[in-house]
Amino acid sequence: MRTTHLATCGFEAARTLPTAGKHGHSFFVTAESRVADLAELRERLTYACAPLDYRDLDTMIASPSDATLAAYLADALGQPCALNLRSAPDRGVDLDEDGALRHWLSTGFEAAHQLPNVEPGHQCGRLHGHGFRVRLVASEDHATIAAAWQPQFERLQHRYLNDIAGLENPTSEVLADWLWQGLAEPLPGLSKVEVFETHTAGSRRDASGLTIWKEQRFEAAVPFDAAGHYTGHSYLVRLYLAGEMDKVSGWLRDFGEVKSLFKPLYKRLDHNPLDQLRGIERTDCAGIAAWIAAKLTPLLPELSAIDLFENAHEGARLSLRDAR
Numbered sequence: 001m002r003t004t005h006l007a008t009c010g011f012e013a014a015r016t017l018p019t020a021g022k023h024g025h026s027f028f029v030t031a032e033s034r035v036a037d038l039a040e041l042r043e044r045l046t047y048a049c050a051p052l053d054y055r056d057l058d059t060m061i062a063s064p065s066d067a068t069l070a071a072y073l074a075d076a077l078g079q080p081c082a083l084n085l086r087s088a089p090d091r092g093v094d095l096d097e098d099g100a101l102r103h104w105l106s107t108g109f110e111a112a113h114q115l116p117n118v119e120p121g122h123q124c125g126r127l128h129g130h131g132f133r134v135r136l137v138a139s140e141d142h143a144t145i146a147a148a149w150q151p152q153f154e155r156l157q158h159r160y161l162n163d164i165a166g167l168e169n170p171t172s173e174v175l176a177d178w179l180w181q182g183l184a185e186p187l188p189g190l191s192k193v194e195v196f197e198t199h200t201a202g203s204r205r206d207a208s209g210l211t212i213w214k215e216q217r218f219e220a221a222v223p224f225d226a227a228g229h230y231t232g233h234s235y236l237v238r239l240y241l242a243g244e245m246d247k248v249s250g251w252l253r254d255f256g257e258v259k260s261l262f263k264p265l266y267k268r269l270d271h272n273p274l275d276q277l278r279g280i281e282r283t284d285c286a287g288i289a290a291w292i293a294a295k296l297t298p299l300l301p302e303l304s305a306i307d308l309f310e311n312a313h314e315g316a317r318l319s320l321r322d323a324r
């Protein structure tokens with residue numbers, strides 16, 4: 001089991017790019033650290049971003065592309081961290097702890113589908129549709145990723161997905177895998193395809209296989225200081241499952257089933273004081289995630305990781321397996 005702390009910070013800055021004159025951005029950077037605890041990571045990130053806020057990056061960093069900016073921030077953090085830098089709502093870069101840099105593009109399409117192999121009465125057996133979000137991560141630059149995406153977009157946008165060859169059973173797992181196969185040639189550096197089917201659920205395909213996630217939100221109180229005062233947070237918990245896709249259902253496990261299995265724990269977490277949960281050792285994000293993992297793993301052996309955020313800026317990831 002491995003804990004990673006996650007902290008996000010934003011800053012406003014101007015820069016000039018070869019493809020655009022001087023312009024401004026609302027940058028967001030998320031740092032992931034296995035070394036620093038959350039308080040230290042937050043402090044280091046704030047310190048790294050502060051000198052960039054409301055500044056002209058051209059005067060501080062030579063050629064301030066997303067890649068050079070991420071490298072600058074990694075250096076300023078002064079500790080091994082993975083970074084996700086968002087320079088616009090639809091694009092940015094991921095910089096691994098080992099220095100590997102990848103560009104990402106967030107895009108999407110709107111389409112109808114139904115799942116033909118679900119049991120009678122399942123909501124997804126009915127004709128319905130989604131505004132699917134897709135995040136592509138690759139070593140190629142944003143323009144190359146966008147150009148590779150365009151033909152896929154044209155095949156998917158405003159279509160009934162079940163009519164498309166290979167998507168007769170269009171679960172988000174099948175879609176992620178289909179896009180992974182379809183983008184392999186134009187994007188040899190493709191490292192991840194993520195399909196967000198709804199705001200709370202989706203699938204990821206990468207070289208190690210398929211992972212799905214399901215999110216839930218809960219409201220809870222936690223001790224704030226040694227004097228016994230409480231504070232509260234609106235938490236987000238994201239459950240990741242890794243494994244093989246079932247050939248008939250086309251999924252790893254029904255998102256709805258993941259939600260149902262989590263429900264008894266959800267009831268214990270939501271609108272409750274978390275320090276009074278039986279068996280909880282710590283009420284920071286990592287401690288709450290560990291409590292969930294201990295209770296849920298026997299019911300969901302495919303559980304591979306848990307993200308637990310106490311607000312939009314701070315959280316922890318508990319990785320239950322090394323691979324994913």
Ligand SMILES: Nc1nc2c(c(=O)[nH]1)N=C([C@H](O)[C@H](O)COP(=O)(O)OP(=O)(O)OP(=O)(O)O)CN2
Nearest residue numbers: 124171172173198200201212251252253254255256
């Ligand atoms: N593993 C998968 N499970 C399900 C898929 C899928 O593609 N892979 N698809 C569906 C449905 O198409 C459905 O639209 C999405 O499911 P779900 O998350 O259960 O949707 P809800 O809007 O009901 O979920 P909320 O928890 O209310 O956000 C079903 N399962």
